[in-house]
Amino acid sequence: MSFNNKIQLKHVLLSTVALSLLGCDANSANNEQVVQSQSNSVVVFEHTEMATPIKTMPQHHFFGRVQGSESYNMALFVDGRIERVLVKEGQIVSAGDVLATLYSPSLALRVKSRESGYESAKAILHQAKIQQKRSSELVKQKLQPSAVLEDAERALKVATQQVNNALAQLEEAKNQQRETQLVAPQAGVIGKLYSRAGDYINAGESIVRFESSETQKVVFSLPERIAISLPKTESVQVSFPNLNMTTIGTVTEKSLPNIGQPALFEVTVSLPNGNYEQLGVTAQLHVPISNDRLYKVSHSALRYDPSNRAYLLSAVDYNKLPVTVIAVEKDGVLLTSDKALLHPLSRVSEIINPLNLAVLEKR
CATH class of the missing domain: 2.40.50.100 (RNA polymerase II/Efflux pump adaptor protein, barrel-sandwich hybrid domain)
Structure with missing residues (x-):
């Protein structure tokens, strides 16, 4: 093959790649924007999405045994x-x-x-x-x-x-x-x-050992952060797995951890309408992970600042929206926000171009 033929073949290949990229841009959705990165081997598509509200808040679970209040x-x-x-x-x-x-x-x-x-x-x-x-x-x-x-x-x-x-x-x-x-x-x-x-x-x-049956309580050992978040007179959900029962108790006491022991607070929950069947059985305390709004977003919508604090980027005004990550799942990220996420969010995904044009031009 002559030198001129090689040059012509090279131009044909370059034209084909350019046309294919333009075709991708024309067929992309309205909420996608093509951004060329510094390296010609990567094409970045910027997408938008809406945060999905989650009605059921994940919970912490702690166990104790029912005993008489006295x-x-x-x-x-x-x-x-x-x-x-x-x-x-x-x-x-x-x-x-x-x-x-x-x-x-x-x-x-x-x-x-x-x-x-x-x-x-x-x-x-x-x-x-x-x-x-x-x-x-x-x-x-x-x-x-x-x-x-x-x-x-x-x-x-x-x-x-x-x-x-x-x-x-x-x-x-x-x-x-x-x-x-x-x-x-x-x-x-x-x-x-x-x-x-x-x-x-x-x-x-x-x-x-005598236990009164007229009133009952359960003592739970809770980490410091969760114990502090439960003020006295707070209503909490308590279930009895083996009895298939659930009730609402009231936080009545919180004792400080012993020096030299694990930092666990003993939180006492009083139960209403005690009966003999509940004495001695296992009780389960349900504490919501957060009191803020719970949402689910894609992995690519979540960003981190230099201080490793999570945030989302608004696709409307590009303001940072601070969030707290609750759990990372296969199909997305559960997070909480103190503000309602009602506007589109910006997310970025990268597509590796199989044909490196810069390398091709050097040949």
């Missing part, structure tokens, strides 16, 4: 051997139910003795009332002197005082006996038994 260990303030344990773990009890008793035969005998004394005093009082009434009738009929009536009235006063004293002694004995009985202060559930019948316990040693 959960505490119960003990007696006297030493002794446990005579009977009248409850089992997980048993539902009512206010006033006896949970356990200590062996104390002397106190039992004292109560019986005081009960007998009280009954005797009441019998004497009854006879004194009858005698006083009879004497009063006889004096009215002038069948007895008034001195007899005065003696009967004095005897009635003494009998009344004896009944009051006997009753006080009986109550004292019963109070002493109550110190050997562990009684449920309110309706609830026995969470755990620490002692059994026959065990010897010291004063103040725990016998059972």
Whole structure:
């Protein structure tokens, strides 16, 4: 092939490539703009798109166990051997139910003795009332002197005082006996038994753990950022996966992390309308990742400034729109914005040209 033929072939190839590029430009959509990069091997198309609002905000999930709002260990303030344990773990009890008793035969005998004394005093009082009434009738009929009536009235006063004293002694004995009985202060559930019948316990040693069933709570361990974002009285969603139930709780307490321990805050959530089925089960706290608007955009719409802060570029006025990236998915990026994204966004995609014109011209 002659030198002139080579030159002609080269010009034909250049013309063909130029025409193909012009054809691409003519067939591109109205929202696409062709931009020639510094390197002839890359052709850049600038596109626009609309951010897609996402209604369902992703959530953080934390786990805890349901317990009574009033959960505490119960003990007696006297030493002794446990005579009977009248409850089992997980048993539902009512206010006033006896949970356990200590062996104390002397106190039992004292109560019986005081009960007998009280009954005797009441019998004497009854006879004194009858005698006083009879004497009063006889004096009215002038069948007895008034001195007899005065003696009967004095005897009635003494009998009344004896009944009051006997009753006080009986109550004292019963109070002493109550110190050997562990009684449920309110309706609830026995969470755990620490002692059994026959065990010897010291004063103040725990016998059972009691959990009230009237009100319930869940304690969750949360990272600092999330715990701070949940103020007290905040309403939060709590679910019970194994019971297939969901409810709305209220944040009531937030405790600070222990020094030297992981920076986790213990956040207490009170539950409404507690029931026995929920005690001890796993609860799940749902916290939205953000309270801002959630959108989805393509990967090429997301940009970063020199400080590595994410933003979008408005295709209308080319202003930067700061955003926070929530998650990167295969088909796009989830992000939040404190402002509504209502206008087209600019995005850039690169297409590598298979034919490098600069290299071809050098040949």
